[in-house]
Amino acid sequence: VSAAVQPARPAADRCPGVLRLHDAGDGRLARVRVPGGRLTAVQLDALAAGAALGNELAELTSRGSVQLRGLPADAAAPLARLLAAGGLLPSAAHDRVRNLLASPLAGRLPSSLLDTDPLADAFDAALCADAALAALPGRLLFALDDGAGLTAVAVSDVALVAEAGTDGGGRHGGGDGLGPVASAVPASIVLRLHLAGAPTTLTVAPDAAVALLLQAAHAFLALRARVDPTAWHVADLPDGAAALAGELGAAPTSGDLGVSTTLGSPLLPPGRRVQADGRVALTALAPLGRLEHRQLAGLARVLRGTGGDLRLSTDRTVTLVDLAARDAGAVAHELEALGLVVAPGSGWEGLTTCSGSGACRRALVDVRAAAAARARRRRPGAPAEHWSACPRRCGMSRDVAIAVVAGGARDASVNAGGAVASAETLAIARDGRPDAQAADVAHALELLDTDPTERPAA
Numbered sequence: 001v002s003a004a005v006q007p008a009r010p011a012a013d014r015c016p017g018v019l020r021l022h023d024a025g026d027g028r029l030a031r032v033r034v035p036g037g038r039l040t041a042v043q044l045d046a047l048a049a050g051a052a053l054g055n056e057l058a059e060l061t062s063r064g065s066v067q068l069r070g071l072p073a074d075a076a077a078p079l080a081r082l083l084a085a086g087g088l089l090p091s092a093a094h095d096r097v098r099n100l101l102a103s104p105l106a107g108r109l110p111s112s113l114l115d116t117d118p119l120a121d122a123f124d125a126a127l128c129a130d131a132a133l134a135a136l137p138g139r140l141l142f143a144l145d146d147g148a149g150l151t152a153v154a155v156s157d158v159a160l161v162a163e164a165g166t167d168g169g170g171r172h173g174g175g176d177g178l179g180p181v182a183s184a185v186p187a188s189i190v191l192r193l194h195l196a197g198a199p200t201t202l203t204v205a206p207d208a209a210v211a212l213l214l215q216a217a218h219a220f221l222a223l224r225a226r227v228d229p230t231a232w233h234v235a236d237l238p239d240g241a242a243a244l245a246g247e248l249g250a251a252p253t254s255g256d257l258g259v260s261t262t263l264g265s266p267l268l269p270p271g272r273r274v275q276a277d278g279r280v281a282l283t284a285l286a287p288l289g290r291l292e293h294r295q296l297a298g299l300a301r302v303l304r305g306t307g308g309d310l311r312l313s314t315d316r317t318v319t320l321v322d323l324a325a326r327d328a329g330a331v332a333h334e335l336e337a338l339g340l341v342v343a344p345g346s347g348w349e350g351l352t353t354c355s356g357s358g359a360c361r362r363a364l365v366d367v368r369a370a371a372a373a374r375a376r377r378r379r380p381g382a383p384a385e386h387w388s389a390c391p392r393r394c395g396m397s398r399d400v401a402i403a404v405v406a407g408g409a410r411d412a413s414v415n416a417g418g419a420v421a422s423a424e425t426l427a428i429a430r431d432g433r434p435d436a437q438a439a440d441v442a443h444a445l446e447l448l449d450t451d452p453t454e455r456p457a458a
């Protein structure tokens with residue numbers, strides 16, 4: 001969307017959590033952090049119980065969190081009890097700051113260089129044990145990539161990315177419980193520090209990774225206090241990446257390190273992947289990034305059958321790992337029966353809506369029905385697209401390529417012509433610029449079909 005329709009960053013950090021609910025148009029919203037993206041069956045059951053307090057929908061966010069919507073104003077206390085019992089709220093003080101992305105397949109792909117799961121667990125435990133870090137902004141995002149490039153480093157503030165070392169003599173973990181067993185870690189594997197999505201000159205051995213992330217967190221807080229106490233991200237500070245790198249004894253580098261630092265196509269679309277050990281990782285897409293109560297409970301049942309955990313990605317997918325090849329087909333059928341997409345090339349990829357009709361009283365059109373129609377028409381690889389059922393645009397990401405907003409013509413920043421429009425009118429914006437006005441949903445679908453990259457196959 002255009003700068004004209006972007007909300008300015010408020011001075012206060014009002015980022016929601018479990019204990020601090022956001023007053024959204026469709027009721028209170030809770031954001032549940034899932035550091036490293038891993039959920040057990042018990043945690044899925046806790047989320048299902050939490051969702052039942054609201055509109056029974058859980059949303060997977062583009063930052064790897066889970067949002068519960070449509071909650072009553074007094075939901076914080078009962079929700080906190082449910083999630084704490086499921087291990088999803090280990091520290092009330094750190095509720096909103098446990099923001100960590102990690103490789104969904106964590107060391108399992110042939111291109112993976114190390115297992116990031118133990119590092120993610122160790123970082124989260126250390127973060128929650130550090131009282132000063134409870135002051136981090138609720139949007140500051142950490143990331144750990146195993147070298148396979150499936151972590152959204154581009155959107156992170158502080159990231160460590162595994163790569164082969166060049167000196168062949170790097171230190172490596174041994175006896176500290178971090179990473180795979182020491183004998184399986186080549187001595188030349190290092191993790192490179194990225195700040196605001198860009199690489200720096202600093203690399204560390206895996207056994208120094210958690211300490212560096214914590215050091216970066218403290219350095220960010222100190223820099224923020226000196227320069228701009230309202231900054232949410234490294235990039236919010238003047239020349240933030242370079243300044244923070246300097247505090248850590250590093251410098252930005254423009255070298256091509258083989259890691260994507262720009263937003264692009266999905267990192268982890270649905271489908272099967274063969275792990276380095278021959279077992280299978282199965283990724284499924286939740287249409288509209290949304291899991292209903294019955295789907296959460298159903299996924300918990302599937303996990304109890306497979307014995308593993310569920311891994312969220314920033315593409316709003318869920319992945320089950322370590323499946324025996326002979327079992328993967330049956331598990332895929334179970335996920336399909338739950339309404340998840342398990343094959344690549346679906347029109348649901350990159351398509352999102354607000355809670356919309358049936359879940360929000362403000363909805364002017366049925367965006368979920370509209371999205372179902374769009375999913376049948378969109379080509380694989382189509383640009384990201386979001387439908388809002390009213391001008392509030394709940395859940396719309398800043399970088400969405402196509403935005404369709406019901407009643408949006410009433411918004412002067414969208415309606416460049418200033419024409420008076422009916423409530424059902426939809427405003428279409430592309431790459432942040434007003435593009436067209438549609439009289440109704442059918443007209444909007446027709447207009448979107450005129451885009452040569454979007455037109456359905458004859």
Ligand code: SF4
Nearest residue numbers: 025354360390393394
């Ligand atoms: S954008 Fe959607 S969810 Fe938000 S208030 Fe409007 S109708 Fe409700």
